[in-house]
Amino acid sequence: MNSFAAAVAGPDGQALDQIRITGVSGRGRHGVLESERATGQEFRADVVLHLDTRPAAEGDDLRATVSYADVAQETHDILVGEPVDLIETLAERIAAVALSHDAVYAVDVTVHKPQAPIPVAFADVEVTIRRDRVAVPPAVGAAPSAPVAADGAGPADPGTTTAAPAGHELPGGDVAEDPLAWPPTESAAVAAGPSDEPAAPLTGTAQDAEPNGLVVPEISPMPAAPEAFAAGPEQAGAPAQEPAEIAPQAEQPVAVPAFEPSADAPARPLDEEVTARRPAYDPDAYAAVAAGAAGAAAVAGFAAQEPETPPNGAPAEAQPEQYAGERFPEQQYQQDYPADYQQEEYQREQAPGFPGDQQAPAGQEPVGSHYEAIQHPRFDSQQDPADAHDQDAQQQFQDPRQFSDAQQFGEGQQFADPQQFADGQQFSDSQQFAEGQQFAEGQPHPAGQQSFPQDQEQYQPEPQYHEDAAQQFQEPQQQYADAHQFPADAQPYAGEQQAFPQDQQQYQPEPQFQPAPAAQPAPAEQPAAASSDMPGNGPVDRLDETPAEPVEVVLALGANLGDPQATLRAAVLDLDRIAGLQITEVSPLARTAAVGGPEQPDYLNAVVVARTRLSPRGLLHACQAVEHAHGRTREEHWGPRTLDIDVVTYGLLTAAADDLEVPHPRAHERAFVLEPWAQLKPEAVLPGLGGGPVAQLAATAQDRGGIRWLALDWLTESNSGADPTGDVEPQPTASHRPYNPPAPAQPEAPAQQQPMPGAPGQGQPGQHPGEQFQQQPPQQQNPFQPPQDAFQPPQDGQGFAGSGSTPYPQQAGAVPPPQESLVPAPAAHAPGPRSAPVVPAAVRETAHQEIPAEPVPLDPAPAKPVFAPVRPQPGDVPFAPVNHQQGTQQPAATTDERPAWMPVLPDDNGQR
Ligand SMILES: Nc1ncnc2c1ncn2[C@@H]1O[C@H](COP(=O)(O)OP(=O)(O)OP(=O)(O)O)[C@@H](O)[C@H]1O
Ligand SMILES: Nc1nc2c(c(=O)[nH]1)N=C(CO)CN2
Incomplete structure (x- = not known):
């Protein structure tokens, strides 16, 4: 579970409510090792959303809160999506999408990597971050002008607030790829756009740099919406929403980006590309950003308990600026997703018979279930044809060639893609x-x-x-016992659980396996992973997943x-x-x-x-x-x-x-x-x-x-x-x-x-x-x-x-002494x-x-x-x-009189 227990103070000084989503899991290819990229491994995330749930509860209205299913799905998509090197990056991306929901004031994200390549025994590796809206990321396409300093003293001084952002311009004019940009952009330049702007300052008037270089945020109440909002939606003509319902009067405005490129804004050639890729201005979406901006949080518990942690809001270079605070309309969402995701979506529509479709309504797929394995293979299909999950599920059930192609299974081709294995590159580590x-x-x-x-x-x-x-x-x-019609405690699995002692000191005999009576009918065939698709089963252990193909x-x-x-x-x-x-x-x-x-x-x-x-x-x-x-x-x-x-x-x-x-x-x-x-x-x-x-x-x-x-x-x-x-x-x-x-x-x-x-x-x-x-x-x-x-x-x-x-x-009788190695x-x-x-x-x-x-x-x-x-x-x-x-x-020296057993191949004439 997420290690953050501390509450986030809301605008009224009271602790905000929390929605906790734990154990969102997916198989990703993140990591710095080639083998991690090639093989993939399990990643898990816990997400704690800090928000005020009262408005939603009052009206019993989902729109006034955040759909945990959405956040879970988005988190999952990041876990199984574009590979990155670091779990820090994953956490940052997840935080970004969580904060894109306007009801969310702050978020704690823990990313687990239990199969990390660590050469000692270990249980898990996890990184935990807390992010909030203190540093409000500017909306993509926004003018860089007139950011309001957090202390309300006026426009922030870019010279003092800009910290080497990811996606910044490299010497020579190249734009660095921003690994935090999420979803992946069509070009790195797009990701770089918002980073050209001065980073919003941290909340509070006190941003005292400690001797160690850390900036300790001042604990402050949640700033109120109207003031914070002033620089934003009004300018843009967006209908003002009512963040004040849950946020009292501002005590300290926060930086709020302008929502429309202003005439006096410095030329930002990237904006054209950005706006070209984006749908028409959506007041609701941008108002949501403003509402989020109004919710700049003071993270009391966090500051108190984690003094060594970077201040509220990531440092500017760690802010997922391009995406955080935005709500992408569905169309844009799809545009920005990798092409194979779109293909997946398409196939999901086209193949209603997908396992899991019946159980999992669109948008509410059971996270981490086999649905994931079946529904998301297209993420990997280009990269690793050997992955059993990568195959088209429709083909699996319909294409007889899959079963009749000896080449597919012979000679280890399926797992010996020369691209991957021939030169051992994949395993270079x-x-x-x-x-x-x-x-x-x-x-x-x-x-x-x-x-x-x-x-x-x-x-x-x-x-x-x-x-x-x-x-x-x-x-x-x-389930296993049910499927095989013998009692759970008589099957080998149960025995193994007992046979492997907790303390490893003793090795207890396990109960004897009782074969099923001969007269019992064979268990009914089951569709792949049928048991895994049952909603409510929680994350599925990959060790229980039946493969899509042999x-x-x-x-x-x-x-x-x-x-x-x-x-x-x-x-x-x-x-x-x-x-x-x-x-x-x-x-x-x-x-x-x-x-x-x-x-x-x-x-x-x-x-x-x-x-x-x-x-x-x-x-x-x-x-x-x-x-x-x-x-x-x-x-x-x-x-x-x-x-x-x-x-x-x-x-x-x-x-x-x-x-x-x-x-x-x-x-x-x-x-x-x-x-x-x-x-x-x-x-x-x-x-x-x-x-x-x-x-x-x-x-x-x-x-x-x-x-x-x-x-x-x-x-x-x-x-x-x-x-x-x-x-x-x-x-x-x-x-x-x-x-x-x-x-x-x-x-x-x-x-x-x-x-x-x-x-x-x-x-x-x-x-x-x-x-x-x-x-x-x-x-x-x-x-x-x-x-x-x-x-x-x-x-x-x-x-x-x-x-x-x-x-x-x-049973062994008198055990003869081990023989000499011959x-x-x-x-x-x-x-x-x-x-x-x-x-x-x-x-x-x-x-x-x-x-x-x-x-x-x-x-x-x-x-x-x-x-x-x-x-x-x-x-x-x-x-x-x-x-x-x-x-x-070929002769070699030995005195061994025992027979050696060697393969004999026919010669060119077929003689042996
Ligand atoms: N890859 C694996 N293959 C077989 N058993 C495994 C494997 N991984 C874990 N186990 C577990 O190990 C337990 C002990 O297995 P077993 O008694 O065969 O061990 P062993 O052969 O004496 O020792 P070793 O595991 O070193 O070969 C089994 O009950 C099984 O659940
Ligand atoms: N030579 C040899 N030694 C072993 C073997 C085995 O199969 N062969 N299996 C073991 C536990 O699985 C332990 N030791």
Whole structure:
């Protein structure tokens, strides 16, 4: 909540009333870092309007007060609008639009930036300002002449009152862009116009400059309207309003701008442009300015409590002069808004079927709801086509190409816009961390709380609790339970809330997940974000927002209990079977030394890339359901487990809540995640703080030496020797075994109703992991339906392979000591071949009228690698660079007798 509690004294010396609007939220791209501009993050604002509400109450008349909905909308528009560097600028702009409502005498604005890129644990960053009408910004187009000094002594002396305003002329005649100008102007020159005028002086006769340079305003009663008004509307012929109703006689007039350019005003060439852009003179609008001017406030509490704060009214350079105090008629409002906003407005009209339209009457959209995500994407659409919110909502539901264009989803195009990623520019901030210099042994990771400790005992997650967390998520939790027809307290989400102890000291087992009975019907499909659009739900957590189109996600899988390889294989299939989630690529399998926790067996780790229509939290729940289906228990922090599935990334989203943080807060430092991921996608980039090119992060991760080997065929070979606790059995190599094309695909029952072929032990030798999915039959799902907001809970005995063929939890018995690392630290990272993308489900649906006898060649060039094991030659190391053109390994020195598993690519003749 806004930290200002102090009242503003009204004209009668009494405290003014307040209208408080809190938690207006929106996703903006503000910040000085490139990554902030590219990715965006949440911004929130609290606005306290100081006004006299009695006239409105007396007549029960909205016109005599300020519509909080208007202010909220305007605040929101600023948060999601034109990017600026500073939250100070946002606050100033918000204050400006608040003060443009004539009933408002003063305003407190707090802007929060809870996801600010700060490399230490923190809860929030906020800036709070108070602004009032003491320094009345001149109306655009007003003559600079005859400003009346605050002390009533006559025209202010420009020479003494002008302080370097923003938008001032630069040496050479250029006009500086005024970041406070809002809405954005067509040209910086427009913004500069009013700043040419002398800034209005501060209220009061005492503007004593303190030794520290601050000017301490004198506390004074609210000046009255008539006197203050005298220089204004009368001149302009505007009908005088009745500000005196709420403002007693003036004791000290304030500066009031003239409303019409006066004949003797200095030439202001910019005025022409300004007036040309503005509609005809609107007496009411300008009278409103005058009324506002009359309300110059003395901010008693403020002055008393915040002596170090700049005086009432921003310094002249901080005043949003161009806009404050104005009321733009609707037409002008639209003219001045960015073109894409107008487009949005247009589309809003043209597409009445927009989610949220029914619930949100025009002008009263629920602030911060999913309506925002759907209704405002055009703000970003030009900038970041990868943003899931940027897509046209109509197209989402109507354009089949969106679902059938394999290119859209394959090869990571959606998230690898070369403009943004190819040269790493977008991540230049984090890239510098990934270059290696700052990852030298013992140096903290720039992400601070995510730093990889030398001493693993210190490797504890930082508490990231918010007091209101449980409250905050109660409702989504219930909604989730409702949607999935199992009780809230039986679902993984509820368990997680309990499982993560408040003090982080203990790691309590969570309640066991109870899969829904098999007979239960599937939950009804829901339109995207339907639950988010309900009015009255308050700001929507982005982690609950369903994407407008599929989002590419990266999941990290790990296991070291039971039959880890079988479990991981089954888990991949289980994940792919979840409605709204399609696995597109599967990494090689890494055998890795356990990082953190007690002594425990090596892990098997893999990374999968998928597309999802689930919300981030829905995806987490889906992963947790699969974990549970495979007997995951949480008894010891970082203890051994049958299956762990972490959400590494969700598109480019960066968000943190108690139960979910994306990107995964430790992904950037975990070779057991980064290395398989880099093998799969050498060009991958981990977004967010501490992120960067995955291959580089992998090469510098401290646990990289714990990577024993990679198995490339682990999904298709029944046993890749991947038993972390046992001996590793050498496998036939590609040179010994020719590539066997996959068996012809067989029609299958719809996913989710029968286990898929290719379940553990049924994989086709030599088959690419993705080809299993490629052979999936059409799903019984209309691709043009709105997306499902949820995964199907596992159907006991039906859905998850784990309930059939995968061993259920086998708790650790005698834990063998960790093995010596058999692998030296990897040499320079050699990008491996990417695996072929899997045909998206919708493509399967549309393209599989006939099941082809042979897998459809999806990606003819470059050739798909077949993940086949390569027997290491004496001297090989698992990460030895591979000549991917020829599929040969380059010798490296090692004594490792274990098999290395390397990708094998066909040569130019298609031979392997
Ligand atoms: N990106 C994420 N992926 C998975 N779980 C997450 C994520 N962010 C937060 N969590 C929360 O972390 C909690 C603990 O998860 P889990 O028990 O899998 O941790 P872990 O695997 O032992 O440790 P780590 O989180 O370091 O991988 C979960 O209940 C989940 O709510
Ligand atoms: N090698 C390895 N170490 C870990 C892993 C893991 O998957 N692999 N997961 C952990 C908690 O998620 C903790 N430590």
